[in-house]
Structure formats: C-alpha cells, structure tokens
Amino acid sequence: MKSCGIIAEYNPFHNGHRYQIVEAKKITGADCLVVVMSGNFLQRGEPAIIDKWKRTELALAAGADLVIELPFAHAVQAADYFAAGGVELLQALGVDYLSFGTDYEGELDYHQFAEFQLENQVQIDEAFRRIQNNGMNYPQQMTEVYRQLFPEMRLDFSSPNHILGMSYAKENIKYPRPMQLAPIKRHQAQHNEQSVNHEVFASGTAIRQAMLAGRFAEVQPVVPLKTYQALTECPLISWEKLWPYLKYQLTILSTSDLAEIYQMTQGIEYRLKEVAKQAESFHQFVELVKTKRFTWTRIQRLSTYLLLNIKDQDILRARAQNYLRVLGFSQTGQQFLKHIKKQTTLPIITNINKKNEELLILDIKAGKIYQMATAEKNEQDYYKRPITIKC
Amino acid sequence: MKSCGIIAEYNPFHNGHRYQIVEAKKITGADCLVVVMSGNFLQRGEPAIIDKWKRTELALAAGADLVIELPFAHAVQAADYFAAGGVELLQALGVDYLSFGTDYEGELDYHQFAEFQLENQVQIDEAFRRIQNNGMNYPQQMTEVYRQLFPEMRLDFSSPNHILGMSYAKENIKYPRPMQLAPIKRHQAQHNEQSVNHEVFASGTAIRQAMLAGRFAEVQPVVPLKTYQALTECPLISWEKLWPYLKYQLTILSTSDLAEIYQMTQGIEYRLKEVAKQAESFHQFVELVKTKRFTWTRIQRLSTYLLLNIKDQDILRARAQNYLRVLGFSQTGQQFLKHIKKQTTLPIITNINKKNEELLILDIKAGKIYQMATAEKNEQDYYKRPITIKC
Incomplete structure (x- = not known):
C-alpha cells in the first residue's frame, strides 16, 4: 500500500x-x-x-x-x-x-x-552565531545567513510554511530511508x-x-x-477562555517558581508577572509583554508551558x-x-x-x-x- | 485611655x-x-x-x-x-x-x-501523645485528655468558641503583662x-x-x-467561586509538587488529586475527600494553602x-x-x-x-x- x-x-x-x-x-x-x-x-x-x-x-x-x-x-x-x-x-x-x-x-x-545545508552546517552555524542577538527574528536571521554565505541562491525565509518545509526536509534526510x-x-x-x-x-x-x-x-x-x-x-x-488561569498562575507563583518553567529565560518571568497585574485580557497581556526578542508566538508558547506547569524535565522525558x-x-x-x-x-x-x-x-x-x-x-x-x- | x-x-x-x-x-x-x-x-x-x-x-x-x-x-x-x-x-x-x-x-x-494548664503541661502533652491517631478530632481528644487526668473538672471542649477562649488565655499568660x-x-x-x-x-x-x-x-x-x-x-x-482555580491547580500540579504545599501530609495529595477529577463543586470535593482525620475544616485550610501556593517557608517567614x-x-x-x-x-x-x-x-x-x-x-x-x- x-x-x-x-x-x-x-x-x-x-x-x-x-x-x-x-x-x-x-x-x-x-x-x-x-x-x-x-x-x-x-x-x-x-x-x-x-x-x-x-x-x-x-x-x-x-x-x-x-x-x-x-x-x-x-x-x-x-x-x-x-x-x-x-x-x-x-x-x-x-x-x-x-x-x-x-x-x-x-x-x-x-x-x-537539505543535503546542501547538511554539508555546510559548520559554516551556517558559525554565521548564525555571529548575527545572534542583533534584534532580528529567526526568519530574518536565516535570510541574512544565506545572503552572506550563498548570495547566488537568493533564498528568502520570510514565509513560515517555507521554513517548515525546509525543516521537514532537514529532518527527513537524517533517516536511512x-x-x-x-x-x-x-x-x-x-x-x-x-x-x-x-x-x-x-x-x-x-x-x-x-x-x-x-x-x-x-x-x-x-x-x-x-x-x-x-x-x-x-x-x-481561544486563549481568552484560559486567560483567568494564566493570570492566576502569574499571581500565585513567585518569580523563582516561574523561573523553573520550561523556556522561561532571560528574566522574562519578572516582566510576565508585572504585566499580568494590569492586563485585562490575554491579547492585552501579550501586547504589553512582547518585544523584538520575545515575539508574540514565543510569549504564547511560554504561556502554554506556564498554564500547564511544564518544566524542562517534562519535555526531555516526553x-x-x-x-x-x-x-x-x-x-x-x-x-x-x-x-x-x-x-x-x-x-x-x-x-x-x-x-x-x-x-x-x-x-x-x-x-x-x-x-x-x-x-x-x-x-x-x-x-x-x-x-x-x-x- | x-x-x-x-x-x-x-x-x-x-x-x-x-x-x-x-x-x-x-x-x-x-x-x-x-x-x-x-x-x-x-x-x-x-x-x-x-x-x-x-x-x-x-x-x-x-x-x-x-x-x-x-x-x-x-x-x-x-x-x-x-x-x-x-x-x-x-x-x-x-x-x-x-x-x-x-x-x-x-x-x-x-x-x-490557663495557669493550671501551664503547670501540668508535661502531663497533658503525654496524655495527648497516648491518644493521638485514635480517630478522634481535636476537641474530642482535648475532652478525653482532661477526663483521664482531671475528671473532677468535668471539662467539655466541644464548643469551638470555648476552645478559642482557652487558647487566648493560654497565649495571654505568656506575656509579662x-x-x-x-x-x-x-x-x-x-x-x-x-x-x-x-x-x-x-x-x-x-x-x-x-x-x-x-x-x-x-x-x-x-x-x-x-x-x-x-x-x-x-x-x-464562597469557595465555589474559587473552585475552578483549585481544580486547575490539582490538575496541573504533580503529586510531588503538591507535597511541597504547607500542611500537605500523610499522602493526602494523592487523594486530593484523584477526587478533583470527579468533583463538580467545591462542596462535593470536600465531601468526597473528608475522613475522620481530615476534617472539613482541615481540608478547607489545605485547599486555601494550595490555592495560594503556600509553602512551609512562606508561613515560617511570615x-x-x-x-x-x-x-x-x-x-x-x-x-x-x-x-x-x-x-x-x-x-x-x-x-x-x-x-x-x-x-x-x-x-x-x-x-x-x-x-x-x-x-x-x-x-x-x-x-x-x-x-x-x-x-
């Protein structure tokens, strides 16, 4: 079949x-x-x-x-x-x-x-490290890396579906068949x-x-x-139906409790806890939290981990x-x-x-x-x- | 004045x-x-x-x-x-x-x-230890201790106000004035x-x-x-307004997370987590959880500590x-x-x-x-x- x-x-x-x-x-x-x-x-x-x-x-x-x-x-x-x-x-x-x-x-x-990428992995990773923390998001960084290394390919990574496609291909070639x-x-x-x-x-x-x-x-x-x-x-x-629970979590957990949540990095827990005090909806919460580095999606994922009380070891084990x-x-x-x-x-x-x-x-x-x-x-x-x- | x-x-x-x-x-x-x-x-x-x-x-x-x-x-x-x-x-x-x-x-x-109690503290504490874990609640235990030690006093501790009054008196005599x-x-x-x-x-x-x-x-x-x-x-x-948050806590926290909550003893966390799955109201939750040892009041207090995510050190510090x-x-x-x-x-x-x-x-x-x-x-x-x- x-x-x-x-x-x-x-x-x-x-x-x-x-x-x-x-x-x-x-x-x-x-x-x-x-x-x-x-x-x-x-x-x-x-x-x-x-x-x-x-x-x-x-x-x-x-x-x-x-x-x-x-x-x-x-x-x-x-x-x-x-x-x-x-x-x-x-x-x-x-x-x-x-x-x-x-x-x-x-x-x-x-x-x-994907094969080309694998062959040039060392070079790509290095270029990535060089431009990290420059305020660009991931797709912009990818585009920039390829523009620097392989300008003749004229690759644009701005579409999320395109990025996913490349990720599938990259994973796929790791298997024997x-x-x-x-x-x-x-x-x-x-x-x-x-x-x-x-x-x-x-x-x-x-x-x-x-x-x-x-x-x-x-x-x-x-x-x-x-x-x-x-x-x-x-x-x-939608998130709004779960917002009371997220707000509750951000109220009862201390910043050190929050720091134990999966992907809670760079002190973002302080910002989340502070903003939760004023925000009256999930939408408003994300609007107030988000920065160049902490994109809407990243905050949403972090909120989901927090809502479900997910720690590093939970993800590693799973x-x-x-x-x-x-x-x-x-x-x-x-x-x-x-x-x-x-x-x-x-x-x-x-x-x-x-x-x-x-x-x-x-x-x-x-x-x-x-x-x-x-x-x-x-x-x-x-x-x-x-x-x-x-x- | x-x-x-x-x-x-x-x-x-x-x-x-x-x-x-x-x-x-x-x-x-x-x-x-x-x-x-x-x-x-x-x-x-x-x-x-x-x-x-x-x-x-x-x-x-x-x-x-x-x-x-x-x-x-x-x-x-x-x-x-x-x-x-x-x-x-x-x-x-x-x-x-x-x-x-x-x-x-x-x-x-x-x-x-209160002074009499202080003088006989050693004897009372000993009698208490002897009858502990016999399935009686605290007022019943108090009554029993006094019936054994000082039957002529004919003391009855079944009223919560009376117990409070005695507690006030006992604390009060600890002070110089x-x-x-x-x-x-x-x-x-x-x-x-x-x-x-x-x-x-x-x-x-x-x-x-x-x-x-x-x-x-x-x-x-x-x-x-x-x-x-x-x-x-x-x-x-009433508790019913806060029940969704308590149920949420009992859903997302593991039994080992729950065990860290103040007063969570004797493995009651397993029982709380299990019962929360079925209970549709706080009233029903307590009805299903309570035992001779875990009285209604004790479960309510435990529920409050859990709702507020209170640990031993929080209470000690306060x-x-x-x-x-x-x-x-x-x-x-x-x-x-x-x-x-x-x-x-x-x-x-x-x-x-x-x-x-x-x-x-x-x-x-x-x-x-x-x-x-x-x-x-x-x-x-x-x-x-x-x-x-x-x-």
Whole structure:
C-alpha cells in the first residue's frame, strides 16, 4: 500500500487543507493518506479553536485515512522541533511520501537543499552565531545567513510554511530511508481554474478571527460544509477562555517558581508577572509583554508551558519516547495500521489506560486544561476511542 | 485611655457581634475597642463572604474604634496559632482587656485555667501523645485528655468558641503583662430581655447559608441594617467561586509538587488529586475527600494553602515578623494609634508600598485571589487607605 504523510494543525480544517489532501493523493498516487496532527494545543502556543477529535473527524471526512496526534512535547515548539516530531512519527509508520504546502515563489528542491545545508552546517552555524542577538527574528536571521554565505541562491525565509518545509526536509534526510518529498504550491490553488469546485481560500488565522468575532458569513465559503457545521455547533476556544488561569498562575507563583518553567529565560518571568497585574485580557497581556526578542508566538508558547506547569524535565522525558496516538482512521487507514503494527518501533496507542497514561501525561494534562475552556463534560483523553469513518 | 481587644472574623458582622462590642465596652469600661480581624481568608480556610474592607466598615459602624488585620499566616490556622497571632497583636498595642464570646455552660476562670494548664503541661502533652491517631478530632481528644487526668473538672471542649477562649488565655499568660480577660456568655444575649433592642441572633454560618441560597428575609432580622445592605449590594463570595482555580491547580500540579504545599501530609495529595477529577463543586470535593482525620475544616485550610501556593517557608517567614496592618479607625481609634506608635515594637502599616510589600506578601496574594472571586476592579491592598468614621 502506497502511503503519503502530511504534518498539520487544521485550526480549523479549511478548503486549502482539502485541496492539499486531494492534490497530495493525486501527485503521489498514494492509497493511504496519513496525517500527523497537533492535539489541543498548537505549534504557536495556543489552544485549537475546536478540539482534536472534531478536527480529526473533519480531516477524515475530507479524505485523510489515518490521523495520529503529534504529542504536546513536539507540537508546541518552534519549527525545527515540530518538524522533527512529525517526521519521526511518519518514519515510524514507514510512510513513502511527505507532502507539505509551500508558498515559496521560486523553484527549490527541498531534498537537495537539505543535503546542501547538511554539508555546510559548520559554516551556517558559525554565521548564525555571529548575527545572534542583533534584534532580528529567526526568519530574518536565516535570510541574512544565506545572503552572506550563498548570495547566488537568493533564498528568502520570510514565509513560515517555507521554513517548515525546509525543516521537514532537514529532518527527513537524517533517516536511512528518507520519504520522497511532495511540496504543493499554495498559489496553484487560487490560480488553477480547474481546481476543486472553484473553491475559495482563506487562512486559518482569518477564519478563526472571523468566527470569534461572529462574522460567520465570511467563513462559510472558505471551509467545507462539515467544518462550518462544527464551528457553529462546538464551543469555540481561544486563549481568552484560559486567560483567568494564566493570570492566576502569574499571581500565585513567585518569580523563582516561574523561573523553573520550561523556556522561561532571560528574566522574562519578572516582566510576565508585572504585566499580568494590569492586563485585562490575554491579547492585552501579550501586547504589553512582547518585544523584538520575545515575539508574540514565543510569549504564547511560554504561556502554554506556564498554564500547564511544564518544566524542562517534562519535555526531555516526553521527547525521549515518542508514540503513535491514533485519533481516527478510515477503513484504508485501519488496514494500513494493522499492517504497520508488526514492524513499527513506537508504541501504538488507541486508548488510554493505567499502563500508558504516564507516557501521554502531557497530552492528558493539555486535554484537561482544554476541557476547562470548553466546559464540556466529556473527557479529551480517557474513555476515548479512535474516530472511524466508513469509506 | 482604657482599651479592650476582641479577636474576630465578622463573617459577616451580625447582631451577636454588635452585642459583644456593646457588652465588652460596658463590662470593661474601655474607651477604645480594638478589633483584630481576619482578612479575606478565614480561620476555617474559606474566603470571607464579603471583603475585609466592608467588614471593617460594619465593625466601625457598630462601635469598634480600631480594626487591625490578623495576617494570613496567623488567621488561616487551627485555634492555637490563630489565638497566638491575635494575642501578639493586642499585646503589641498594649491593650488592657481581652474580651471574647463563650458558650461554655459552666463557670470557668479562663486565666486560672490557663495557669493550671501551664503547670501540668508535661502531663497533658503525654496524655495527648497516648491518644493521638485514635480517630478522634481535636476537641474530642482535648475532652478525653482532661477526663483521664482531671475528671473532677468535668471539662467539655466541644464548643469551638470555648476552645478559642482557652487558647487566648493560654497565649495571654505568656506575656509579662497579661491582659485582663472579659469573657461574655453568648447565651446571655438570648435570655436577657433588656439586651440591645430585643435583637434576634443567628450564627454566621446560618447567615451565610441563607444569603448564598437567596433567603434574604431570614437574614434581615439577625444583622444590623448596614450588614444587610452590604450583603445585598456586595458580591457574595464562597469557595465555589474559587473552585475552578483549585481544580486547575490539582490538575496541573504533580503529586510531588503538591507535597511541597504547607500542611500537605500523610499522602493526602494523592487523594486530593484523584477526587478533583470527579468533583463538580467545591462542596462535593470536600465531601468526597473528608475522613475522620481530615476534617472539613482541615481540608478547607489545605485547599486555601494550595490555592495560594503556600509553602512551609512562606508561613515560617511570615510568622517570624508580625505587623499591625490598620484597616480602619474611629477618631478614638486614631488617637489610640497615635499614642501607641511611640511604644509598640511592631511595624504599623497604613498603606502598601515598595518598602513594606514583601512583609505583607501573603495578605496581598490572598487579596489578589479574593479579587478574582469578586471580579471587582479595585485592588484589595494596593492604593488602599484605612477606613475612617467620625464618632
């Protein structure tokens, strides 16, 4: 069975995601499309607008065959760790292709580029060190390093999707049998008149903002019908619902308690604690905290670690043992999983019990906190079985 | 100026409290009535139904001349530490009398009894150790110790007010110039037809329950008019308003984190964490956690320490340096304070600033958490000045 993997967040699942699934299957000819998806907290350090189960359902309905949760310790991370976690899971599943969206304008062979990068690693790392702490953010630094070292390549790293693509490629070549890369240009979507039902596209950010502001009509054309239904029926979660708990944490913890939180560096704990006294919303909190070095995303991630009381050793322990948490599958996905079970080195988890709960402790905790925001009775992890669809 | 002290909680201030103030002034002939009052969290480990400022106002309106806050580290404690903190403050103020309510039926000279207790301390402590861990609660143990050692005294310790009275007396005789004790029998109130305007009496517990259940009509006859107004105008606070934060704490903290909380002993952290998963209210939580040894009150206190993230060293540090935080005064109280300023050994604090905030750190934290429950904009500690009344 030929398989293709996608690493995604689906926050929420929109027409662009559906297009990507259809295209990935078409380009690669894969029978089984595997999605590694963030759980209830996302790469940029925010709660998902709808929970991981609903998002799994929407992905399956749009053609995904197997949805695996990217564990918290890998999901809520900068691009390189996020990519490393996702690629590790797809490799453990023996997936043949890795497809990803890119909005990079030029032509780039990601695989070749990753090899080039590996060959020049020492030089690149050195250039990086030289320009560190100059006030530029990571993408700007990357662009600058390449401008200095390899000006003829004319590389631009300003797009987050492009950065992720390069991170996937870089991780992928570390394995003895790298997956074949299948980048899909995002712009094709808008330009190709023959594309899936003349769909209309919008970014996840735009969709979330419109939904949270109650501008439902804007969202309807840019998401599949099932997503639209889910967004109008489910509790919509944003950081604001969790802000009272974050503020509470920043109130009761001393600066030395705060300093023990993962990624709490450079004395930022003083600033967080001070600002929390005045801020009346999460949005205002981040606005007041953020600096050139502490970007919006970095503060969001830090806030998530604090909200979940995550220490260095929690992340180290979780990263040391990855696992395949199955969120849902089609019949094809189920077959694929049955086949792979015999050869994969990672534990496959379909339900939480006393034996495996320690392994998934961060995901479970994330689910419990997420549940406080949804105020729903049903648990996010215990008593849950993978979502199945017949097709 | 002759002065009389009362150690109180006023949760809320009711007719019995007013009766006590009037009687105390009458019996002792004091010009200045000093109240040492718990702040926003109380002896039994619960938030006050209305905040410390409003309760101060009500006490002043009913005849108190000076209201001093009993610091958190002394207030949220079993009877002996609560009494020790209160007596220390009254001693530091050079107060002449100490008045307290008692519902003890028999005749007892509290001062003499305290001396008797001190003389027989070794014997009493030994008897205590022998019957420890037998499943009885503290009042039952006290009664049993005295039944074994001094059966002729026929002492009964089942009333919490009586226990407090004995604790005050015991602390008081430790000082070179003990205050004169002025116990006031609570039952006099109901029996004395000449008493203050034929007032009707009810306990603080009954009043809180009626108010929180919306049975306002029951409350009106048993509290001063100003209390009734306050209870109908202010946000009424109970543990339920803080339950989401307690549950959150029990979700994110590991059992080893929990074990570091002050008074978290005998592995109770496992039980708390487990029960929090199922409990849907604070009431249900305590019902499910409580055992013979872990009484309702003990669990409430533990919950308060956890809610405020209080460790052993926080309490030790706070107890090592007591202080006189002034919540309010009448003109008489202000004169008294001016006079005492020259001779007291404890710092007198009338407003919070950078220099003293470290000293009051637990009270400030308690105020911030209390503020989360009231959802009011105005701070509990910063930018506050003592409440004054003209009379």
